Amino acid sequence: MSSNNKNSRGIWSRMAPRQGNLRAWQVLLLVLAFVLWHVFTSPTLLPPIYFDDNNKAAFFFGEPLTVMSRLWVWFAGGEIYQHLWITLVETMLAFFIGTVSGVIIGLWLALSPMASAICEPYIKAMNAMPRVILAPIFFVWFGLGISSKVALGVTLVFFIVFFNVYQGVKEVSPVVLANARMLGASQRQLLRYVYLPSAMSWVFASLHNAVGLAFVGAVVGEYLGSAAGVGYLIHQAEGVFDINTVFAGILLLTAFALVLDWIVSFAEKRLMVWQPKNSETERI
Amino acid sequence: MTAALALENITCTFISRGDRSQRYTAMRDTTLMVAAGEFVSVVGPTGCGKSTLLNVAAGLLAPSSGSVRVFGELLNGINTRAGYLFQSEALMPWRNTLDNVTAGLEFRGVPLEEARVRANDWLRRVGLTGFGHRYPHQLSGGQRKRVSLAQTLIMDPQIILMDEPFSALDVQTRQLMENELLELWQADRKSVVFITHDLEEAIALSDRVVVLAAGPETHPIGDYRIDLPRPRDVSEIRMTPRFIELHSQIWHAMKDEVLKGYVQQQQK
Numbered sequence: 001m002s003s004n005n006k007n008s009r010g011i012w013s014r015m016a017p018r019q020g021n022l023r024a025w026q027v028l029l030l031v032l033a034f035v036l037w038h039v040f041t042s043p044t045l046l047p048p049i050y051f052d053d054n055n056k057a058a059f060f061f062g063e064p065l066t067v068m069s070r071l072w073v074w075f076a077g078g079e080i081y082q083h084l085w086i087t088l089v090e091t092m093l094a095f096f097i098g099t100v101s102g103v104i105i106g107l108w109l110a111l112s113p114m115a116s117a118i119c120e121p122y123i124k125a126m127n128a129m130p131r132v133i134l135a136p137i138f139f140v141w142f143g144l145g146i147s148s149k150v151a152l153g154v155t156l157v158f159f160i161v162f163f164n165v166y167q168g169v170k171e172v173s174p175v176v177l178a179n180a181r182m183l184g185a186s187q188r189q190l191l192r193y194v195y196l197p198s199a200m201s202w203v204f205a206s207l208h209n210a211v212g213l214a215f216v217g218a219v220v221g222e223y224l225g226s227a228a229g230v231g232y233l234i235h236q237a238e239g240v241f242d243i244n245t246v247f248a249g250i251l252l253l254t255a256f257a258l259v260l261d262w263i264v265s266f267a268e269k270r271l272m273v274w275q276p277k278n279s280e281t282e283r284i
Numbered sequence: 285m286t287a288a289l290a291l292e293n294i295t296c297t298f299i300s301r302g303d304r305s306q307r308y309t310a311m312r313d314t315t316l317m318v319a320a321g322e323f324v325s326v327v328g329p330t331g332c333g334k335s336t337l338l339n340v341a342a343g344l345l346a347p348s349s350g351s352v353r354v355f356g357e358l359l360n361g362i363n364t365r366a367g368y369l370f371q372s373e374a375l376m377p378w379r380n381t382l383d384n385v386t387a388g389l390e391f392r393g394v395p396l397e398e399a400r401v402r403a404n405d406w407l408r409r410v411g412l413t414g415f416g417h418r419y420p421h422q423l424s425g426g427q428r429k430r431v432s433l434a435q436t437l438i439m440d441p442q443i444i445l446m447d448e449p450f451s452a453l454d455v456q457t458r459q460l461m462e463n464e465l466l467e468l469w470q471a472d473r474k475s476v477v478f479i480t481h482d483l484e485e486a487i488a489l490s491d492r493v494v495v496l497a498a499g500p501e502t503h504p505i506g507d508y509r510i511d512l513p514r515p516r517d518v519s520e521i522r523m524t525p526r527f528i529e530l531h532s533q534i535w536h537a538m539k540d541e542v543l544k545g546y547v548q549q550q551q552k
Contacts, residue, residue, distance in 0.1 A: 173373070173374075175370050175372050175373065175374045176373075176375070176376055176377075178344055178368070178370070178374070179368065179370055179374035179375075180376070180387070180391075181344070181362055182344070182362065182363075182366070182367065182368040182436075183387055183391055183435070183436075183439060184362075184364060184388055184439070185387075185391045186391070189391050193387065193390075194376065197376070197378040197379075198378070200378075273419070274377055274378040274379070274380070274419045274420075274421075275377075275421075
C-alpha cells in the first residue's frame, strides 16, 4: 500500500483499534467509564432521570471525584498504610500457606491411590461446602486478629491448588513416565523430575484464581469482624452510609489484586519457559 | 551362550478394571530369544500385541505367566540393562534438549558437568550440535526422535528396545534415521528388538525377522534369518534381488494374518 493512499484514509483509520494502540483504547474505556459515572451521579450536571431527588444518585453510587479525593487523603495522610499492610499480610499468608499445603497434599493423594480413594468423598464434601460459613468458627478459634482471616483465606486457596495439582499429576503422560523409569529414575526422582514439573503448569493456572480468593478470604474476614484492614474500613464506612469510602476501598483492593496477579504472571513467565507459545507470522 | 534377552512362554491376559469378567489375552505362549549383538525385528498386523511384547521385555509390564531372562538372570521389575525408544513423544517437555539427554545420567548420580560433556558428544553423534538449549516443542518430529535416541543410547544399554520409533516420520526422514541407526548400531553392536508393522523396514535393518499372528492370543508364526550383507544402505538394499525374494517369502506368510487383523479392526 502506498503512503499516499494511507494518508488519504483519514484520521479514523489511524485511530481504529488494532494491536498497536490497544493500550490507548483500554485507557480510553476506563476514562469513559469514569466520565459516565461522574455525569450520571453529579447532582448538578443532569436533571434527575430515575431518582426524585438530585442527590440520590450520588448517595447510592458515589461520586468519582470524591472517591479519588478519599483515596488521595488516605495515602497523603498515611492513614491507609496500616490497614493496607494488614490486608496484604493476611492475603500473602493465606496465599502462601494455601498453595504450599495444596501442592503437598495434592501430590501425596495423587500418588497414593488408596489414600485418595478413602478421602475422596470428604474432599468432595469440603469443596462443595460454602467455606465462607467457616468464618464464625475461625473467629472463635483464632480470635479477631490476623490469624482468623488467614485461616479463611487458606480454606479458599487450598482447594483450588489442591485439585489442580491432583489433576496435574493424574495427567502426566504415561509415556514420559515410563521413559523416565527406563532411564533409571527412582520413585523420589520421578516425583522431583517428572510429577512436580508436570503439575507446575496446572498449579500456575490455578494461582491466578488463588490470588483473588486469598483476597476474598482476607477482606470478607475483616468485614465480618476485625479492628483493622481495608475490609474493616469498608465496613465502617458502610455503617455510616459513606458510599464514597466504600468505593475507594473497592478500587484500592482491585488495584492490589491486579498487582499480585501480575506478580504471578511474571513468575509464570520466568518458570514456564518450556511451554509452547502461540506465535504468528510477521507481515512484511 | 546365554541369550541377551529370553522371553519364555509369555502369556499376557488383561482384565478390565470395571468388570472383572472381561478378559483379553493379548499374547499366548510366546517364546523369543535374542542373542547378544543381534538385531531382531518383530512384525505383525496392527493391534496384535507387539507393544505388549516389548513392555514385557522392558519390565514395564509383568506377564501373567512365563519368565523373562536378561543375560541368564530372571527379570524382576524394570529391565535396567535395556534402553527403550518409545513410539510416541517421551521427552520431558520441561527440559531442554541437553537436559533431556543428561536425565538418565543424573538419575544414576553422574556429576552434572561430566553428564553435560557426554550429552554434548551424543548430540553431535545424532547431528544436533547447537540444539542443546531448545525445548522439545521447538524441534521437528525427526529431531525429537534423534534426541530420544541420544537419551537412550547415552546410558549405554546392552539391549535396545524400539517400538515403531520411526512410524510418525515422513518417508525421507525415516530412511535417513534408519541409516543413522544402523551406523550407530554397527559401531558397537547391541542387541536390538525392533517392533514395526513395516516389513520392508524390518528386512532392511535386521538379522532376523519374527512374524506375529493377528491378535488376540498372538504368538510367533514365522522366524526368518535375513542374510543380506552388511553394512547396508536401507534405500539401496530394497532394490536387490535377495531382498525382494525375502520380502515375498515373508509377506506370503504374513498376508493372511494381516487380513485377519484388518477385519478385526473393522469390526471394532
